[in-house]
Amino acid sequence: MTTSNIKANPLGAALCEKKWARWTALALLASAMFFAYIFVDILSPLQELLQEQRGWDPVAYGHFAGSEPFLNVFVFFLIFAGIILDKMGVRFTAVLSGAVMVAGGSLNYYAVTQGFQDSAVAVFLTENLNLPSAWWNVTPFYAGMPASAKLAAIGFMIFGCGAEMAGITVSRGIVKWFKGKEMALAMGVEMAIARVGVAVVVVGAPVIASIVPVEVSRPVAYAVLLLIIGLICFITYGFMDKKLDSQGVQEEKDDPFRVRDIGKILRLPIFWLVALLCVLYYSAIFPFQKYAINMLQCNLQFSAKDAGLVFFIFPLGAAAVTPFLGHYLDKYGKGATMLIFGAVLMILCHLTFAFIVPATQSVIVTLTAVVVLGISFALVPAALWPSVPKLIDEKLIGSAYALIFWIQNIGLYAFPMIIGSVLVASNPGVTDPMKYNYTVPMCVFASCGVAALLLGFALKALDAKKGYGLEKPNHVADDAEKELIGAAESMEE
Numbered sequence: 215m216t217t218s219n220i221k222a223n224p225l226g227a228a229l230c231e232k233k234w235a236r237w238t239a240l241a242l243l244a245s246a247m248f249f250a251y252i253f254v255d256i257l258s259p260l261q262e263l264l265q266e267q268r269g270w271d272p273v274a275y276g277h278f279a280g281s282e283p284f285l286n287v288f289v290f291f292l293i294f295a296g297i298i299l300d301k302m303g304v305r306f307t308a309v310l311s312g313a314v315m316v317a318g319g320s321l322n323y324y325a326v327t328q329g330f331q332d333s334a335v336a337v338f339l340t341e342n343l344n345l346p347s348a349w350w351n352v353t354p355f356y357a358g359m360p361a362s363a364k365l366a367a368i369g370f371m372i373f374g375c376g377a378e379m380a381g382i383t384v385s386r387g388i389v390k391w392f393k394g395k396e397m398a399l400a401m402g403v404e405m406a407i408a409r410v411g412v413a414v415v416v417v418g419a420p421v422i423a424s425i426v427p428v429e430v431s432r433p434v435a436y437a438v439l440l441l442i443i444g445l446i447c448f449i450t451y452g453f454m455d456k457k458l459d460s461q462g463v464q465e466e467k468d469d470p471f472r473v474r475d476i477g478k479i480l481r482l483p484i485f486w487l488v489a490l491l492c493v494l495y496y497s498a499i500f501p502f503q504k505y506a507i508n509m510l511q512c513n514l515q516f517s518a519k520d521a522g523l524v525f526f527i528f529p530l531g532a533a534a535v536t537p538f539l540g541h542y543l544d545k546y547g548k549g550a551t552m553l554i555f556g557a558v559l560m561i562l563c564h565l566t567f568a569f570i571v572p573a574t575q576s577v578i579v580t581l582t583a584v585v586v587l588g589i590s591f592a593l594v595p596a597a598l599w600p601s602v603p604k605l606i607d608e609k610l611i612g613s614a615y616a617l618i619f620w621i622q623n624i625g626l627y628a629f630p631m632i633i634g635s636v637l638v639a640s641n642p643g644v645t646d647p648m649k650y651n652y653t654v655p656m657c658v659f660a661s662c663g664v665a666a667l668l669l670g671f672a673l674k675a676l677d678a679k680k681g682y683g684l685e686k687p688n689h690v691a692d693d694a695e696k697e698l699i700g701a702a703e704s705m706e707e
């Protein structure tokens with residue numbers, strides 16, 4: 215349960231009390247995340263070029279793309295990241311995560327360069343990591359996978375450790391600087407900037423790659439450069455963070471860390487409601503993004519470029535709305551209600567893609583659904599992430615974010631594969647990628663929305679019963695929660 219982290223500062227106003235300082239801290243954290251999100255999707259619009267220049271077929275690309283959460287999910291790296299964050303604090307973990315992203319990103323870059331193709335490492339990887347395509351092979355590697363895709367996947371999974379570690383660290387950093395102030399607005403701005411990163415990549419990567427001589431690795435080189443700038447942002451943030459600590463505004467660190475603290479989080483019913491809502495909602499968003507362009511191509515008979523332009527408004531729409539919803543949450547609350555609305559909008563949009571878009575082939579209907587889905591993708595993240603500090607003890611917040619991310623990453627790992635299988639099973643005999651019928655996969659996404667909606671109702675009911683303050687504005691919740699939390703804790707004991 216939350217306690218205020220602000221201690222009286224005899225030397226005057228703490229840095230986080232100064233608006234310019236806390237927004238500068240946010241700018242540094244958000245810039246690093248912006249660059250991370252750019253890297254995540256840098257190869258997504260270059261699949262055709264990867265096939266031409268590096269011999270990656272869709273299967274190789276799919277295995278590479280799915281490799282990012284691998285270490286986080288199966289080697290529990292995210293859990294360790296949460297423990298490191300709670301033990302070592304934001305400053306150390308931010309710089310560590312930035313360095314891990316640069317290391318993984320550089321390896322990923324080297325794998326797609328021409329230089330790697332003729333190297334001894336390429337020969338070694340061609341002969342190794344040829345794992346059978348059996349059900350138990352949860353790794354991204356399979357027999358016959360191009361060596362460059364294997365090394366790129368290794369780089370991408372290392373990058374993924376850094377990116378997710380950065381994600382939880384930035385969330386905790388925002389709590390540290392903005393608690394009791396414009397916390398949801400700050401998280402909204404950070405996520406909006408991240409969404410712009412996704413939009414920039416969709417348009418920018420193909421342009422950079424197509425500069426003569428056409429080269430698929432060039433956009434990746436630029437993205438690695440941005441990761442290095444992101445690391446510099448984290449280091450710069452470290453100086454501000456240190457100053458803040460020296461003013462007595464220190465994070466509550468769990469010292470010594472006890473595994474039973476994780477057990478404490480896992481025993482909270484409200485934690486499970488939030489984590490399951492998160493995995494179900496995000497599993498119907500990020501994996502959907504991977505199939506959306508092809509779904510639009512099949513339904514509207516569009517080229518990939520036109521479908522990309524239609525889908526481009528999805529992250530931009532979300533980016534435009536998220537900060538306003540964050541501000542609304544700070545001022546008026548209604549977090550649980552926002553989660554419910556977000557789930558309803560998502561269900562409506564996925565059902566529209568499942569039934570109305572294929573029947574009407576209407577561009578207007580499609581655009582409307584994409585815009586509404588963007589609003590849903592603003593509502594849920596804007597309400598979800600700033601609500602976590604209302605539910606969990608501040609010294610365990612890093613572990614709590616990490617556990618939620620970990621559960622979410624299981625969904626993000628599994629769903630692209632589940633949807634791929636459902637797509638193939640519901641389109642027997644179809645081999646032309648422009649002829650898929652997406653009705654059944656879209657119904658699977660919609661059913662995730664229905665489950666998320668039910669969890670949203672349960673969350674609202676539990677909040678009303680135990681008084682976590684999810685429906686309260688942030689500032690008010692901060693004062694009220696201290697009393698409520700004590701009551702809630704004793705009830706939970």
Ligand SMILES: NCCCC[C@H](NC(=O)[C@@H](N)CC(=O)O)C(=O)O
Nearest residue numbers: 381384385401404405595599619626
């Ligand atoms: N300060 C908000 C942090 C969460 C943002 C959230 N990102 C994630 O949930 C990532 N774990 C997703 C991923 O694994 O790629 C978002 O809404 O983008």
